[in-house]
Amino acid sequence: MTVHNEFMQDAYSRIHKTLSSTSDAPPPTLPQSAQLCRARGSLPSPDDRVTYLQGRGRQATVEHLLEDIAPALNGQNRSSRYWGFVTGAVLPVAEVADNLVSAFDQNVQVHLPNQTIATEVEDAALKMLLDLLHLGPVEAWPGRTFTTGATASNILGLACGREGVLTARLLATGNKGKTASELGILAACMRAGINEIRVLTSMGHSSLSKAASIVGLGSATVHELPYSADEPWRLNLDAVQRELQQDGVACIIALSAGEVNTGRSATRGLEDMRRLRQMADQYGAWIHVDGAFGIFARALPKTDEFARLHQTAAGLELVDSITVDGHKLLNVPYDCGVFFTRKASVLTNVCQNPNAAYLSSDASDIQSPLNVGLENSRRFRALPAYAVLLSEGREGLADMFARMVRLARGIAEVVRDLPDYLLLPGGQEQDQPVDLADTHICVLFRAKDDSLNDVLVETINATGLWYVSATKWKGQKAVRVAVANWRINVTEDLDLVRSSLVSIAQEHKTARNGA
Numbered sequence: 001m002t003v004h005n006e007f008m009q010d011a012y013s014r015i016h017k018t019l020s021s022t023s024d025a026p027p028p029t030l031p032q033s034a035q036l037c038r039a040r041g042s043l044p045s046p047d048d049r050v051t052y053l054q055g056r057g058r059q060a061t062v063e064h065l066l067e068d069i070a071p072a073l074n075g076q077n078r079s080s081r082y083w084g085f086v087t088g089a090v091l092p093v094a095e096v097a098d099n100l101v102s103a104f105d106q107n108v109q110v111h112l113p114n115q116t117i118a119t120e121v122e123d124a125a126l127k128m129l130l131d132l133l134h135l136g137p138v139e140a141w142p143g144r145t146f147t148t149g150a151t152a153s154n155i156l157g158l159a160c161g162r163e164g165v166l167t168a169r170l171l172a173t174g175n176k177g178k179t180a181s182e183l184g185i186l187a188a189c190m191r192a193g194i195n196e197i198r199v200l201t202s203m204g205h206s207s208l209s210k211a212a213s214i215v216g217l218g219s220a221t222v223h224e225l226p227y228s229a230d231e232p233w234r235l236n237l238d239a240v241q242r243e244l245q246q247d248g249v250a251c252i253i254a255l256s257a258g259e260v261n262t263g264r265s266a267t268r269g270l271e272d273m274r275r276l277r278q279m280a281d282q283y284g285a286w287i288h289v290d291g292a293f294g295i296f297a298r299a300l301p302k303t304d305e306f307a308r309l310h311q312t313a314a315g316l317e318l319v320d321s322i323t324v325d326g327h328k329l330l331n332v333p334y335d336c337g338v339f340f341t342r343k344a345s346v347l348t349n350v351c352q353n354p355n356a357a358y359l360s361s362d363a364s365d366i367q368s369p370l371n372v373g374l375e376n377s378r379r380f381r382a383l384p385a386y387a388v389l390l391s392e393g394r395e396g397l398a399d400m401f402a403r404m405v406r407l408a409r410g411i412a413e414v415v416r417d418l419p420d421y422l423l424l425p426g427g428q429e430q431d432q433p434v435d436l437a438d439t440h441i442c443v444l445f446r447a448k449d450d451s452l453n454d455v456l457v458e459t460i461n462a463t464g465l466w467y468v469s470a471t472k473w474k475g476q477k478a479v480r481v482a483v484a485n486w487r488i489n490v491t492e493d494l495d496l497v498r499s500s501l502v503s504i505a506q507e508h509k510t511a512r513n514g515a
Contacts (some may be wrong), residue, residue: 258294
């Protein structure tokens, strides 16, 4: 065994020993303040000109990484109760695959079938995802690629939407032979008689505005069209129709299949989607779905237990483009998103590398990823997703997703039944009972006591037993729980949440009364 192999074997062994829990207590969700201080103090300082950027050697560097840096990282992947940021953990098979990605360091941007199987593995994974999500035949989605995540996929979605609506108007006005990507937005709009491109949405994720800015539409072009004050996540289809009918305006309809706070979807099912499809076809609009995590509802078991979620997610196969986030519910490492579109030529128009002979690939049905994605170089991010799809299969993933939903619904029920907390949206806020059938993997709630509510997120996270995200709902602070971790244990985790919330409320009352 070479020195190099011995080093790698020892390093991997120590990494896994560091990750393993040394007691019966569950791994902490957050590092302790002393661990953070130690890690900060260990970072190289440019003020120390003697040692700064002086090579330490790999053994000393590994010691630093494992003893100083690792203890100061959060428990996102280790703890089953890290429920913030809609962040999944990493399935063991995905971790193994990700190590292979680094070990073999493939160039997956050019399809070279006589040199590597990498692009064919990527294509296989994309086809498996289409089938898992019941999006119809592979041939219906010829534009498909892996991205860094939902934000990159939303950028592609709006870029393709921009290209699609402008090119359609150019053709309709007799401007043939040039695409919007060739002409640029300004020239294309002038030739097509377009004064504005609008993005129509309802509680769209913040990355939608970011994407609109990056692709040159401008964040101000994102128009919120909520169905009502009580259901702001739903899209007002009548308002959409009025927008589509305006002269000199081209529209991209951006649907949230899983609003980030509530997990609710912009449409209520197949009837809504069919109406949107008819309107988009009539007025030359593009429909993009941000299905980062909500789209996985389509992969849940087809039973009465999940019937409402299946109903809500119905019809997504009718849209023009879709965002999927693998590093959420699929539980693969960060840096794994997916983009699908029915209009492969539109995607190629946006992303094609022209006149780069050295980037050409062998003739094949598989396009080189660099001509359908944002990057000209990236890692083999498809491999962990491929490994998970192959390892778990349709039934295994359906079972994993089902456990996530059951825990989320259980937490919602606990919150609803405790007198000190208010389950959102609904409950006393809308003077109507909460229907847990609409709960997917997100739970939103607040404390009824405003003084407790002001510190509730910090109090929960300070326990180190579970982790939640801070958000706002209708101007008030709120707690968002996002269940996306394969390690969850529904019974044990529910017991922990219940006892923790009861204890937090009681301690707050005692402290307030004592004061």
